[in-house]
Amino acid sequence: MSLIALGISHQTAPVAVRERLAFTPEIIDQALLGLRAIPGVNGGTILSTCNRTEVYVSGKQPITRAVIDWWHDWHQLRPGQFREHVYILEHNACILHLIKVTAGMDSMVIGEPQVAGQVKQAWQAAHDNGILDSVLDRMFQHAFAAAKRIRHETGIGHNPVTLPFAALRLARQIFGEIKPLKALLVGAGEMIEECAVHFHEASLSGMTIANRSLVRAEALASRFQAGTCGLQALPDQLRNSDLVIACTASRQPLLTREMFSEALRARRRRPIFALDLSVPRNIDPQAHSLEDLYLYTIDDLHAIVESNQRERIRALDKAMQIAESESLTFERWLRLQAASSTLKHLRSRAQSQRDLLLDQARQDLARGMDPEAVIQRLGHRLVNRLLHEPSIRLRQAAENSDEALLEAARYYFLEGWK
Numbered sequence: 001m002s003l004i005a006l007g008i009s010h011q012t013a014p015v016a017v018r019e020r021l022a023f024t025p026e027i028i029d030q031a032l033l034g035l036r037a038i039p040g041v042n043g044g045t046i047l048s049t050c051n052r053t054e055v056y057v058s059g060k061q062p063i064t065r066a067v068i069d070w071w072h073d074w075h076q077l078r079p080g081q082f083r084e085h086v087y088i089l090e091h092n093a094c095i096l097h098l099i100k101v102t103a104g105m106d107s108m109v110i111g112e113p114q115v116a117g118q119v120k121q122a123w124q125a126a127h128d129n130g131i132l133d134s135v136l137d138r139m140f141q142h143a144f145a146a147a148k149r150i151r152h153e154t155g156i157g158h159n160p161v162t163l164p165f166a167a168l169r170l171a172r173q174i175f176g177e178i179k180p181l182k183a184l185l186v187g188a189g190e191m192i193e194e195c196a197v198h199f200h201e202a203s204l205s206g207m208t209i210a211n212r213s214l215v216r217a218e219a220l221a222s223r224f225q226a227g228t229c230g231l232q233a234l235p236d237q238l239r240n241s242d243l244v245i246a247c248t249a250s251r252q253p254l255l256t257r258e259m260f261s262e263a264l265r266a267r268r269r270r271p272i273f274a275l276d277l278s279v280p281r282n283i284d285p286q287a288h289s290l291e292d293l294y295l296y297t298i299d300d301l302h303a304i305v306e307s308n309q310r311e312r313i314r315a316l317d318k319a320m321q322i323a324e325s326e327s328l329t330f331e332r333w334l335r336l337q338a339a340s341s342t343l344k345h346l347r348s349r350a351q352s353q354r355d356l357l358l359d360q361a362r363q364d365l366a367r368g369m370d371p372e373a374v375i376q377r378l379g380h381r382l383v384n385r386l387l388h389e390p391s392i393r394l395r396q397a398a399e400n401s402d403e404a405l406l407e408a409a410r411y412y413f414l415e416g417w418k
Contacts, residue, residue, distance in 0.1 A: 003139065005089040005097055006067055007054030010108050013085035021075060021082060023048040028125055034074060036131040038066050043133030045140065047122040049115065051108055056098065058136045064088055095139055096327035103147035104156065105319055110312040111156040116147055139330060146326035153322060155315040163277065164198035166301045171243055171273050174294055182206035184241035187248040188216040191277050195245050200224040208237055238263035244274040246282035257287040264292050275301065353385045
């Protein structure tokens, strides 16, 4: 049995290449059917995220080239066009890599939790399309358990290491439960978009996007069922906002001390968590002195993120030890499966010969032959049938001076019978 992972990631290819080889959700089912049709593929799974696309396959013959060619052909690329970006991992390296990916050890942000869910979705899609054979299924199940152990026994997933994650963690420290909260996002750029993604996933009760251009605000808000407003409405919006994130290109503060002071008074001193991710700052630094306003700047959050990132990096060594140990455990299971298959085949052949010779013995007895002679003949024939092929192989090994095979035969056939 051969296990292979073929892939590209943020470590091997720029986004311009990754997007050419990616599988979008709407075509993943069709792609899995195409993968299953490749001769020699017993099972397959496709994992495709913004940072990686990986194809995991199992088979009983060399299939690497065929899968790479299929991958390129599927995306209407010439054969081998992006071959230099593709990594190939086989056997133990394949399962070790899957464990690292699932545990967030191979992510752009070390220890990110989302990738485990993405791997499970890939496994589920393969299962639903009937392309998940028993070996590949067992490998993914083992990776899920190993990743869970890594996250439980190490600090690789502790503390946020992105600005939106850090913001959410701080909000939880201030408010406790965050689902009832409402957020005001000032701006419509990439950082605000990332915050909107994470805030939406956190199921906040409401979110409003304020921007100078309402068209851009509405385009972003439509993805998250959020409200919109212009910058002139900021004073009114502050009164109803528990979380305020600002990130625009404005050279002057958009949110003044007076705005926050009035908002806090209207809120009857219910606190506001404000995060200014802008340079120059969008929130008047003087607002920091207001009671019940928890104001942080991008430097404050960067310090938290960098400290947490160092902690996760320190946890990588222990995580790698666990990953390697778990990959060896799976490899032992795989070898046992291979041995079990061989033993089943050997036993089946022996039983087939036995049944054949028993039928002959019964016929001899039915013809009136002496039972003792029939038994002697049966035993002689059975020994000859079972030892014929091994005897030929051993003679050939002796003629070729194959000492390794001869020593293995002595170990299995002589030492085992003592």
